[in-house]
Amino acid sequence: MSFINYSNREINCKIVYYGPGLGGKTTNVEHIYENTPENIRGKMIKLATQTERTLYFDFLPLPLGEIRGFKARFYLYTVPGQVFYYASRKLILKDVDGIVFVADSQIDRMEANQASLDNMRADLREYGYDPDKIPLVMQYNKRDLPDAAPVEDLSRILNERGFPEFEAVATTGAGVLETLKAIARLVLRELQAGATR
Amino acid sequence: MAVQLVMYDEEHQKVLEVCGRLCQEANASVVFVIDKNGQLIASAGETNRLDSTSLASLVAGEIAATGGLAQLMGEKEFSTLFHEGVKDHIHISIVASRVILVVIFDSRSSLGLVRLRVRKRSEELGRIFEELSRRSSHRPSPLAEITDEDIDNLFSV
Numbered sequence: 001m002s003f004i005n006y007s008n009r010e011i012n013c014k015i016v017y018y019g020p021g022l023g024g025k026t027t028n029v030e031h032i033y034e035n036t037p038e039n040i041r042g043k044m045i046k047l048a049t050q051t052e053r054t055l056y057f058d059f060l061p062l063p064l065g066e067i068r069g070f071k072a073r074f075y076l077y078t079v080p081g082q083v084f085y086y087a088s089r090k091l092i093l094k095d096v097d098g099i100v101f102v103a104d105s106q107i108d109r110m111e112a113n114q115a116s117l118d119n120m121r122a123d124l125r126e127y128g129y130d131p132d133k134i135p136l137v138m139q140y141n142k143r144d145l146p147d148a149a150p151v152e153d154l155s156r157i158l159n160e161r162g163f164p165e166f167e168a169v170a171t172t173g174a175g176v177l178e179t180l181k182a183i184a185r186l187v188l189r190e191l192q193a194g195a196t197r
Numbered sequence: 198m199a200v201q202l203v204m205y206d207e208e209h210q211k212v213l214e215v216c217g218r219l220c221q222e223a224n225a226s227v228v229f230v231i232d233k234n235g236q237l238i239a240s241a242g243e244t245n246r247l248d249s250t251s252l253a254s255l256v257a258g259e260i261a262a263t264g265g266l267a268q269l270m271g272e273k274e275f276s277t278l279f280h281e282g283v284k285d286h287i288h289i290s291i292v293a294s295r296v297i298l299v300v301i302f303d304s305r306s307s308l309g310l311v312r313l314r315v316r317k318r319s320e321e322l323g324r325i326f327e328e329l330s331r332r333s334s335h336r337p338s339p340l341a342e343i344t345d346e347d348i349d350n351l352f353s354v
Contacts, residue, residue, distance in 0.1 A: 007209035091261040
């Protein structure tokens with residue numbers, strides 16, 4: 001849910017990076033953090049286990065610049081991908097404005113991608129969203145791995161609704177900022193459309 | 198689904214006033230009002246010594262987790278949380294089921310005093326936010342005037 005503050009002239013939106021465990025959600029957000037100028041970026045918070053697996057969420061406040069005199073600020077969250085963190089994953093999804101689904105391109109992770117997607121769609125429905133209409137961008141991560149499935153297959157299996165899709169290698173940053181820009185655009189357009197409805 | 202909370206300057210000033218009064222009456226170091234989504238709405242007191250953006254998201258996460266626990270136990274919500282530190286303590290409460298009131302205090306105050314003052318000012322804040330939620334859905338949003346070009350310009354740098 002976006003929050004518009006006329007007093008501070010700020011528009012705040014929440015974007016969630018969702019997807020199966022070890023898919024690269026945190027790596028995406030880390031790349032964004034590292035590539036945001038130090039003087040404007042906020043602090044990145046990681047609530048992780050000792051082995052660097054996300055336990056609850058990662059959080060990065062990201063100022064994007066001004067739009068019609070309002071400072072656009074995006075709050076990026078990642079969810080814990082592991083199956084048994086279902087309850088906390090669902091909590092992070094509440095009041096979301098846009099989602100980046102980070103799919104793992106490796107063939108043997110296809111089932112995990114599908115399960116995570118189903119999980120997300122069910123939770124969105126429970127929160128009153130239409131999972132077919134929410135601003136969402138598909139990211140096929142780990143394109144550099146030898147066992148990466150062809151994009152056409154990923155698209156056919158995971159993206160039959162035709163959301164914008166991007167290939168990425170989050171470890172090198174390829175495709176990460178493109179994905180972020182795409183979701184930020186979709187969120188603002190949705191808010192704009194909502195405001196005129 | 199584009200639900201928006203739109204807050205005008207006048208309401209923001211009212212929230213700031215309540216925060217300021219609570220901070221003074223409770224002898225608190227800092228008072229924050231945070232959206233349940235983790236966005237900072239208003240603050241009063243010694244805010245400079247804290248990273249308020251991080252604090253807001255962590256408190257919202259904590260409230261969300263506690264809400265999950267409450268549901269598991271068949272409770273509607275656990276409306277108050279308290280953390281006791283060596284020097285500083287944090288009192289966290291949910292106001293009108295929609296915003297979070299955070300009071301940080303040290304030995305200059307006490308839990309009893311904070312609870313008493315929070316209760317009183319929560320009612321006031323609750324009224325402001327109930328009114329604001331009601332009005333938000335009828336308000337023209339600044340986003341209605343934004344063009345596709347404005348959005349593209351945001352990314353042209």
